[in-house]
Amino acid sequence: xxxxxxxxxxxxxxxxxxxxxxxxxxxxxxxxxxxxxxxxxxxxxxxxxxxxxxxxxxxxxxxxxxxxxxxxxxxxxxxxxxxxxxxxxxxxxxxxxxxxxxxxxxxxxxxxxxxxxxxxxxxxxxxxxxxxxxxxxxxxxxxxxxxxxxxx
Numbered sequence: 615x616x617x618x619x620x621x622x623x624x625x626x627x628x629x630x631x632x633x634x635x636x637x638x639x640x641x642x643x644x645x646x647x648x649x650x651x652x653x654x655x656x657x658x659x660x661x662x663x664x665x666x667x668x669x670x671x672x673x674x675x676x677x678x679x680x681x682x683x684x685x686x687x688x689x690x691x692x693x694x695x696x697x698x699x700x701x702x703x704x705x706x707x708x709x710x711x712x713x714x715x716x717x718x719x720x721x722x723x724x725x726x727x728x729x730x731x732x733x734x735x736x737x738x739x740x741x742x743x744x745x746x747x748x749x750x751x752x753x754x755x756x757x758x759x760x761x762x763x764x765x766x
Contacts (some may be wrong), residue, residue, distance in 0.1 A: 621678035624649065625671060643667040650674055653681060 628649065632642050647655070647670055654677045663673040749760040756764075 620682065621650075621654070621674055625675075639667050643670055646670055646674075654678060657681075 628646055635642070637645075643666060646667060650658075654674050657677045657680075658670075658673060661673045661677070663669040749757060751757050
């Protein structure tokens with residue numbers, strides 16, 4: 615399962631394919647677990663759940679919901695830090711204290727949420743052009759010659 619996909623997509627696709635296999639619950643449970651993202655598997659050890667396909671699905675959904683809720687919170691924190699970084703120095707100092715406190719609560723979240731990591735990742739993403747970029751004009755619409763080519 616790709617990291618960026620949410621668990622609901624995985625469960626729907628898994629159930630669709632599971633019907634075709636006619637495998638038993640144990641085999642399906644094992645295959646379902648194997649396809650989960652590492653972050654969900656790592657958190658499953660902290661939960662008690664029935665060792666059935668349904669039990670694994672339920673606990674995986676709970677973990678996934680918590681994971682995405684936390685990711686949303688982290689995004690808001692990054693935006694807040696970015697906004698406070700451009701303000702006065704007194705507020706930036708306060709922001710640093712808040713950042714240090716949050717890193718004590720969760721393992722090392724302050725470093726990845728800093729400006730250094732996104733800044734290094736975004737130029738690399740922009741450096742690789744999209745395969746269709748040469749077919750679009752500056753407004754993002756198809757160029758006239760490409761439109762003509764496709765209508766022939």
